[in-house]
Amino acid sequence: MAEDHHEVVVFGAWPSPYSRRIEAALKLKGVPYKYIEEDLGKKSPSLLKYNPIHKKIPVLVHNGKPIAESLVILEYIDETWQEGYPLLMPKDPYQRSLARFWAKFIDDKCMPAILKACWGEEQERERAGEEVAELLKLMEKELKEKRFFGGENIGMVDIAANIIGFSLGAYEEASGVKLMTREKFPKLCNWRDEFMSNSAVIKENAPPREELISFLRNHFRKNNN
Known part of the structure; x- marks a missing residue:
């Protein structure tokens, strides 16, 4: 092949x-x-x-x-590939285990709740939205005063959190559901802005926003019919 x-x-x-x-x-x-x-x-x-x-x-x-x-x-x-860019995972075993935990937290807890809040059955959306708010509060608390979840450099958790960094806004717009506001989550919003603007690699790697919104609307419309 x-x-x-x-x-x-x-x-x-x-x-x-x-x-x-x-x-x-x-x-x-x-x-x-x-x-x-x-x-x-x-x-x-x-x-x-x-x-x-x-x-x-x-x-x-x-x-x-x-x-x-x-x-x-x-x-x-x-x-x-350990040369060049700093390691995505911390060297310290305990910090490395925390990075694994939060990355899995994003996949196992945040993403399913976000999808339910945006496109779940009507009766479960409000409950899922409340769950998303609680999960984002935990992410906000974990971020503390750090620039990135990985400290001064984009790391494993930051890349895993691209779901929040550049996908969530498109999900919100496509579904008409607002889940993350600056009033409720100022640190996460600041992190998102920093994440998207800090590196040309991250910015260029984001899917075209309008195309993504259109894709999501069509995809979930088909699935819900």
Whole structure:
């Protein structure tokens, strides 16, 4: 297969924050890669070959060896390419375990609640919105007075939090539901602004906003009909 000839290949989908995480990490690290856009309605034989268990993006293929699941891939990238950009994960074992915890917290708790609040059944939206508020309060508290969750540099938790950094605003606009305001979450809003403007890599890696909003509206309209 053609992609096997490239040292690093990413299988992704442009609207997916999970897919965008991998590209952001590779770009921060200065790692060249080939990107393959997947049609999630008709998954390619290559994607099914490299991720036969979950059959999902993103998948990173490095020298023919596949790695699946975005948080696992981020750690692999960090451990494999240690030159140049500072490590995404803290060196201290305790701090590293905290980074893993908060990254999983974002995926396991925040993302499902956000999706329910925006596009869940009508009776569950209000309850999910309240849950999102409680979860964002915990994120705000964890941020403390730091510039980024990773300290002075964008780290693992910051990249995982791209769901809040650049996806949440599009979700809000597409669904008409407001979940994160500066009045309620000033630190998170400041972090989001810093995250999006600090690095050209992060800014350029965000999906086109209007296209994403249009995609989300169409996607969830189809699914809810």
